[in-house]
Amino acid sequence: MKIFQCGHCAQSLFFESYTCENCGHLSGFRDQDRKMLTFDPLGISLISDQEHIEYKYCKNKEYNVCNWLIEKNSPEEFCNACQLNRTIPNLSDTENFEKWKNLEIAKHRLIYQLQKIGLPLPSKIINDEGLCFDFVVKQNDPDLMTGHADGVITILLSEADSALREQMRKQFLEPYRTLIGHLRHEVGHYFWDRLIYTNEQLLTEFRAIFGDEQVSYADALQKYYKEGAPAHWQKSFVSKYATSHPWEDWAETWAHYLHIMDMLETAYFFGLNVKPIDPSNTMKANVSFDPYTVANFDVIIETCIPLSFAVNSINRAMGIPDVYPFIITPNMVEKMKFIHKMLLPKR
Template sequence: MKLFVCQGCRQIVFFENTFCGCCSRRLGFASEAIDMLALDAGGDDPAAPASGPATGDWLPVVAESHAPRFFCSNAEYDVCNWLLPEGGEDAFCVACRYNHVIPDLTKDGNLERWRQLEQAKHRLFYSLLRLNLPMKTRAEDPTGGLVFNFPDDPPDGDQSQKIMTGHDEGVITIALREADDAEREKMRVEMGEHYRTLLGHFRHEVGHYYWNILVRNAGNTEACRAVFGDDSLDYGTALQTHYQNGPPAGWTEDYVSAYATTHPWEDFAETWAHYLHIVDTLETAVAYGVAVDPVIVQDDSLTRHFDFDPYGSAAFDQIIQAWLPLTLAVNSLNRSMGQPDLYPFVITPTIASKLHFIHKLVHNLPLS
């Protein structure tokens, strides 16, 4: 994730900010520019306070065009700070227009749960936009377009009717209970996972969508099978075997997570999610000017200055060689605070080759 700056006062601002903490100007994310815009109130009263609601028109402090900008309709609920594309007729921003089912906002706590879901989903869309990936809406592709559902479990408490997070031909469902931190941590422990985050769910499930788009529909099935295995294996049987027996012995050499061992589809989606973890975290390191140079190491094998664009880099080696020293450093920082490792995974040569396949897919590079 990039760092942003308030164009009015040059104060640093962040992706989720709605106001500048220094000059109090309204902030809005412009998806077409991948940038945060500082805004002054427009309309009939230019002197109207900048801290007003996200309704009406707003004028960018710095812009080539002086046309007014408008916020996504979901800004009304304080769950979105994105601006509508200039000249567009949709009431929702590039990220929110893919919503189909949102939580019941009459229930206590659901607005905050939705807010957490949207923060994670908007970070996902930041990455998809940075990578310039195709993402057709359901209107553009009625049978395979991307759509998001955030349903709650039935009120009767029937465990067999609980909502399952997953993907089905472009429809991504994230169970609302995943936005409850205590509930999500309970599930993480019960399932023996290293981490369980909303952003991780979004990145994983969209990986299934892009398997459809970039592998199946693009004629890359055989190339993908050569790396991830035969996806024609019965998925239901594979899932049942995984939950009964767990991952196979020695799985850490070939799979980025235990769940990735379930089926080639899950291996692809888990690897896809980790690729997005890696490039986005590296971009954050670049934005902060991070450098790793451990003085105790006699050679420069762990010395890295992060000064490249991970999203735009065509050189996968540059990405993966930067990732190891960065994770060693941040894991050590976490341990110093008594926190678990930020990235408790090991990238073996086999896993790196799978990540490289994802890299070639997203950059439209030859797969052979």
């Protein structure tokens, strides 16, 4: 993600910032051009500091879960990200509210990235071909689970409980389990339906790389949960779960593609480079480009590997788990190249 600045004093702002901590001006994100605008906190209207255009906040600003802006005269009450919410939990429950807030932070970052790629994001609430989110409490429905079905992405609120999520990560022997990871994975299923299934050429290429998705999904999952991943799965798959079925291989690979692109975009805007003092060390990277503008995916991977190694090393120095605890193999690269090539024309 890019770095944002206050339009009044040039102080750096986070994507989720509501105010500038330096000068006190209000801040809000305009998703049409991915800019953070700032406003005089004493002003009667929300008029931007630099452009002098009047805006209003998304209605979810009242819960402090969204700082996105809408044009003052727009009939919409919710921003483009919050319009995708079909179900939210009962907010009178304090625990529900805190978990929903964490889900919204992750969802807004997901939408930022999908918009930057150039992917259409119609709301399923008004368009059958669209996308929507159900953030739900499992309660008494044992069949309710995190997943995707026909454009509806369901995320259990329990996933926003960091302690429970860590418990589940250990239970399933996963090296990585996060809210943004869940969202990127599930939205991958949605875009498989919209981008691959409807394109005969892409579907043929998909099957050559990921396998035949016509194999029974239910049977494949049952076999996976009974027998586990095959031996030496690491050579061809990004995770054990990716081995269960071509659809899951796609969704896991899609998620990792988004991880890598977001990591490099952030490094680019911070001007990060990896240049070990030891001249014989080959772990070098110059993040001098926005990855979304690069056609050659090899350049992205060659930069990502040293960068992730450096960041992982810093985390280990602090006794924190690796940011990116995965080994990228040539087979994984080929799968991500397919995604990158497919998405390039949409930028």
